[in-house]
Amino acid sequence: MTPPAVLTIAGSDSGGGAGIQADLKVFAALGAYGTSVLTAVTAQNTRGVDAVLPLPPRTVAEQLDSVLADFGVRAAKTGMLGSPAVAAVVADAARDGRLPHLVVDPVLVATSGHRLGVVAAVERLLPYARVATPNCAEAAAITGRPVDDLAGMVAAAEALAAGGPEHVVVTGGDLSGGEAVDVLHGGGITTLLRAPRVDTRHTHGTGCSFSAAIAVRLALGDPVPAAVGAAKEYVHRALTGARGWELGAGRGPLDHFGWTA
Numbered sequence: 001m002t003p004p005a006v007l008t009i010a011g012s013d014s015g016g017g018a019g020i021q022a023d024l025k026v027f028a029a030l031g032a033y034g035t036s037v038l039t040a041v042t043a044q045n046t047r048g049v050d051a052v053l054p055l056p057p058r059t060v061a062e063q064l065d066s067v068l069a070d071f072g073v074r075a076a077k078t079g080m081l082g083s084p085a086v087a088a089v090v091a092d093a094a095r096d097g098r099l100p101h102l103v104v105d106p107v108l109v110a111t112s113g114h115r116l117g118v119v120a121a122v123e124r125l126l127p128y129a130r131v132a133t134p135n136c137a138e139a140a141a142i143t144g145r146p147v148d149d150l151a152g153m154v155a156a157a158e159a160l161a162a163g164g165p166e167h168v169v170v171t172g173g174d175l176s177g178g179e180a181v182d183v184l185h186g187g188g189i190t191t192l193l194r195a196p197r198v199d200t201r202h203t204h205g206t207g208c209s210f211s212a213a214i215a216v217r218l219a220l221g222d223p224v225p226a227a228v229g230a231a232k233e234y235v236h237r238a239l240t241g242a243r244g245w246e247l248g249a250g251r252g253p254l255d256h257f258g259w260t261a
Helices: 019-029 057-070 084-095 119-128 136-143 150-162 206-219 224-242
Strands: 005-013 033-045 048-054 073-078 102-104 167-170 179-186 189-196
Touching: 005 019, 005 057, 005 206, 019 033, 019 206, 033 057, 057 084, 073 206, 084 119, 102 119, 102 206, 119 136, 136 150, 150 167, 150 179, 150 189, 167 224, 179 224, 189 224, 206 224
Parallel strands: 005 033, 005 073, 073 102
Antiparallel strands: 033 048, 167 179, 179 189
């Protein structure tokens, strides 16, 4: 069978753990053909981001036009957009119906703490998202309210869903506790997704990988709750597989391909 084409619109991670590089690994691992639109080039590794070079909006638009004119993209996801002008280019494509099953990963702050985007850029895209996947810090930045416990996650998911996305998943991997709990809200229904927390420093690119996995499952025809559940299971396996790795001195990458049993 021909694999479904899935598109990632995001920045490059020179360390290979997040961004475009992580998305393409996830697409391949889960049986999709990956296409990409680059929004920025970063100099980064497991210890942090050293430099960011946003690409011109025209360059982003040209990449979008080239990919969408030739591939029957079945789902798309966004990561770091870099600037409001780039977000406007992507939002225009989404508004015109060119980005089906859009998953918006609102990358505002990297795991290392470096700010990579602006809230206004993400807010332009949310009305067109089938699924938005903020972590607690990103949900707090967008809603303007604290998100530091389960009750805050539920409130943030409801507030964000009211702003346009069909479904919102607020991920709780950054909180403490024996479980990693995510909050899925859509259609007036809130669901808690639970998994045992994996004790590992290899967590770089977790959000990118989660949103990329959702996009693949949507491209394959899953309804949103099933896609989100499958993505959570995939990321849990990837975290577990990488926990014994010795890659980099900081927050290392995930085992996207199941190399470690």
